[in-house]
Amino acid sequence: xxxxxxxxxxxxxxxxxxxxxxxxxxxxxxxxxxxxxxxxxxxxxxxxxxxxxxxxxxxxxxxxxxxxxxxxxxxxxxxxxxxxxxxxxxxxxxxxxxxxxxxxxxxxxxxxxxxxxxxxxxxxxxxxxxxxxxxxxxxxxxxxxxxxxxxxxxxxxxxxxxxxxxxxxxxxxxxxxxxxxxxxxxxxxxxxxxxxxxxxxxxxxxxxxxxxxxxxxxxxxxxxxxxxxxxxxxxxxxxxxxxxxxxxxxxxxxxxxxxxxxxxxxxxxxxxxxxxxxxxxxxxxxxxxxxxxxxxxxxxxxxxxxxxxxxxxxxxxxxxxxxxxxxxxxxxxxxxxxxxxxxxxxxxxxxxxxxxxxxxxxxxxxxxxxxxxxxxxxxxxxxxxxxxxxxxxxxxxxxxxxxxxxxxxxxxxxxxxxxxxxxxxxxxxxxxxxxxxxxxxxxxxxxxxxxxxxxxxxxxxxxxxxxxxxxxxxxx
Numbered sequence: 003x004x005x006x007x008x009x010x011x012x013x014x015x016x017x018x019x020x021x022x023x024x025x026x027x028x029x030x031x032x033x034x035x036x037x038x039x040x041x042x043x044x045x046x047x048x049x050x051x052x053x054x055x056x057x058x059x060x061x062x063x064x065x066x067x068x069x070x071x072x073x074x075x076x077x078x079x080x081x082x083x084x085x086x087x088x089x090x091x092x093x094x095x096x097x098x099x100x101x102x103x104x105x106x107x108x109x110x111x112x113x114x115x116x117x118x119x120x121x122x123x124x125x126x127x128x129x130x131x132x133x134x135x136x137x138x139x140x141x142x143x144x145x146x147x148x149x150x151x152x153x154x155x156x157x158x159x160x161x162x163x164x165x166x167x168x169x170x171x172x173x174x175x176x177x178x179x180x181x182x183x184x185x186x187x188x189x190x191x192x193x194x195x196x197x198x199x200x201x202x203x204x205x206x207x208x209x210x211x212x213x214x215x216x217x218x219x220x221x222x223x224x225x226x227x228x229x230x231x232x233x234x235x236x237x238x239x240x241x242x243x244x245x246x247x248x249x250x251x252x253x254x255x256x257x258x259x260x261x262x263x264x265x266x267x268x269x270x271x272x273x274x275x276x277x278x279x280x281x282x283x284x285x286x287x288x289x290x291x292x293x294x295x296x297x298x299x300x301x302x303x304x305x306x307x308x309x310x311x312x313x314x315x316x317x318x319x320x321x322x323x324x325x326x327x328x329x330x331x332x333x334x335x336x337x338x339x340x341x342x343x344x345x346x347x348x349x350x351x352x353x354x355x356x357x358x359x360x361x362x363x364x365x366x367x368x369x370x371x372x373x374x375x376x377x378x379x380x381x382x383x384x385x386x387x388x389x390x391x392x393x394x395x396x397x398x399x400x401x402x403x404x405x406x407x408x409x410x411x412x413x414x415x416x417x418x419x420x421x422x423x424x425x426x427x428x429x430x431x432x433x434x435x436x437x438x439x440x441x442x443x444x445x446x447x448x449x450x451x452x453x454x455x456x457x458x459x460x461x462x463x464x465x466x467x468x469x470x471x472x473x474x475x476x477x478x
Contacts, residue, residue, distance in 0.1 A: 044068045054078050054087070054103065061085045069127070071100035077109045077132075080166070082116030085123075092126025092170040099128060099172070107133040110155045110185075111176065114164040120192060122166040129171055132156035134178030139187050141213060142241055143269065144295075153178045154211075155185030156201060165190040172197040179204050180238070181211035182228060186218055190243075193220045203230040206266060207238035208257060216243025222251045228258075233292060234266035235259035235282060246299075247272040254279045254290075261285075261318070262292025264308065269295045276302040284310045287345065288318035289335060293352075297324045305330060310337040313371070314345035315362060323350045330357045337364040340398065341371035342388065348374045355381040363389040367398030367424075368414065374401055382408040390416045393450070394424030396441065401428035409436045416443040420450035421470060427454040434460055439468045446476035453478060 044066040051057040055078050057067045066086045080087075089101040105111035111132040112124065134153030139161065141150055156176030160166060168191060173183040182201035184193065198209040208228030212218055225236045235257030239247060247270070254264045254277055263282035265274065279290045289308030291300065305316040315335035319325060332343050342362035346352060359369045368388035372378060385396045395414035397406075411422045421441030425431055429452075438448035447470030451457060457475075459465070467474040 041066045041068065046070070047074075048072070058083065058085070058087070063121075069101055071097060073102045073104055075104050075106055077105045077111055077113070078103065079113040080116070080118050080122055082118055084119050084121040087124050089126030098126050098170065101126065102128045102130060104131040105133065105176075106131050107177070109133060110135040110157070110159040112158040114158075114160045114166045114189070114191070115162050116164065117162060118164045118166045120165050120167050122164075124166060124168050125170045127171050129157045129173045130175050132158070132176035132178070134181075134185075135159045137161075139213070152180055152205070154187070155181045156183065158184045160184065160189045160191050161187045163189055165192075167192045167194070168196060169194045170196065172199070173201060174199050176201045177203075181207045182230070183209045184211070186210070186212045186215050188213075189215050190217045191219075193218070194222055196223045198223055198225045198228065200227045202228070203232075203234075205232050206230055206240075207234045208259065209236045211238045212240070212247050212272075214241035214243065215247060217245035218247040220247070220249045220252060224253045226253065226255045226257065230259040230266075233259055233261045233268075235263040235284075236265065238262070238266045238268070239270045239272050240268045242270045242272070248275065249273065249277055250275045252277045255281050257282045259284055262288045264290040266292045267294065267296040267298050271297045271299070274298055274300045274303055278304050279308065280304065280306045282308045284314075286310065286312045287314045287320075289314065289337070290316040291318070293317070293319045293323045293325050295321045295323060297326075300325055300327045301329050303330045305332045306334050308335045313337050313340045315342045315364065317344045319344070319346045319350045319352050321348045321350070323352065325352045326355075327352060327357055328355045332357060332359045333361050335362045340364055340366045342368045342390075344370045346370065346372045346376045346378050346402075349376060351377045351379075353379045353381070354383055356383065358384045358386075359388070360384065361387045365391045366393050368395040368416070370397045372397065372399045372402045372404050376402045377404065379405045380407070380409055381405075384410045385414065386410065386412045388414045392416070392418045394420045395443070396420075396422045398424045398426070399429040399431060399455075400426035403430040403432075405432045405434075406436060407432070407434040410439075411436055411448075412439040412441065414441045419443050419476070420446045422448040423450070425449065425451045425455035425457065427452055429455040430458065431456065432458045433465055435464045437466045438470055438474065439466070440470065442471045444472075445478075446473065447471045448474040449476070451475060451477045
């Protein structure tokens with residue numbers, strides 16, 4: 003009896019089903035197409051609409067628009083709609099690089115101007131070719147309010163009490179008069195995990211400009227290589243609202259400006275917390291941070307390797323400013339004329355507590371310069387290893403009245419006078435419980451005191467002096 007190769011019809015059907023399943027699985031294991039997951043019911047571009055703006059026009063609150071890789075030559079406006087606009091995989095740098103909105107220099111690439119909430123989300127795009135939106139915005143300076151018409155927000159403009167969520171985008175090579183990358187005015191957005199690089203402002207805020215806004219959150223962004231012809235190479239902050247703007251966990255690097263290559267803060271009180279502010283260059287003052295009539299809270303930041311071609315390599319504090327600096331690393335900064343680390347001038351009264359101010363250098367005042375009627379408090383800081391080509395390697399003080407208490411002022415080196423402190427005419431300095439150790443100068447290893455400068459001590463003097471060269475206190 004012949005019994006081989008007889009197939010039951012059910013077996014044939016099962017084999018066919020298995021073959022189809024295997025083909026489907028194998029087709030799914032091929033090269034990644036970059037399309038990523040698409041939410042059920044999402045609007046797709048270019049699937050459903052050929053342009054992003056067409057999709058926004060037809061969308062309703064709560065809708066999701068998913069945009070496939072490609073270059074979209076358009077300028078888009080969210081039109082007050084609380085929708086999600088995203089790429090196929092917003093957290094994939096490759097998808098972000100391939101999904102481009104190019105504004106063609108005809109306006110802001112992206113506009114939020116109709117009160118969008120935090121539920122309006124933009125995520126995962128490269129935003130480029132922006133030229134800014136020409137509009138009039140109000141600014142208050144020294145109590146006087148005026149309306150200024152300019153081109154704002156090259157890559158993105160957020161105004162009129164809008165509060166979108168902007169995350170995982172790259173804003174690159176945009177230009178505007180203010181806010182080359184992003185302009186925020188009278189709004190409260192969340193700006194997280196973006197790259198804001200190589201944008202230009204002919205005024206302020208090469209990367210980002212925040213004006214008269216409340217509770218803005220700017221965190222974990224890379225803001226690098228931006229240029230402002232005036233102030234705020236990376237970030238300019240002007241005015242404020244009920245809640246402070248917070249910058250936290252950002253990397254601010256290789257930006258340039260006349261003043262404040264990293265941050266320029268004008269009549270505002272933002273929080274700067276745990277940021278890396280490194281390798282920025284100011285043509286005048288404040289390589290890292292420039293504070294003008296302002297009182298920011300600055301804590302836990304690394305201000306390293308910044309440069310000012312005039313004064314304040316890391317920080318410049320001017321015009322009755324009262325910031326609080328605590329627990330920052332201010333290391334390896336350079337200024338040509340004065341204040342390699344920190345400059346405090348023009349009746350300012352900041353408080354510096356528990357900071358490391360180290361290895362900075364300048365012609366005068368390697369670590370700090372305090373002048374022009376300023377009255378800062380320096381409490382429990384390490385001022386070590388700073389250098390000056392002339393006077394005051396640690397601190398240079400003239401016409402000012404600082405309180406200097408519980409600090410470690412050590413191993414600073416001045417080629418001329420005042421290794422630790424140089425006290426010029428008009429200086430009235432209160433020195434309590436500081437350590438002066440291993441400072442070096444031609445005269446006044448620890449302190450060099452010119453005529454008409456005054457040192458005020460507890461009785462008896464409770465400062466500690468050790469191994470200062472050639473002496474501790476030299477009175478001229």
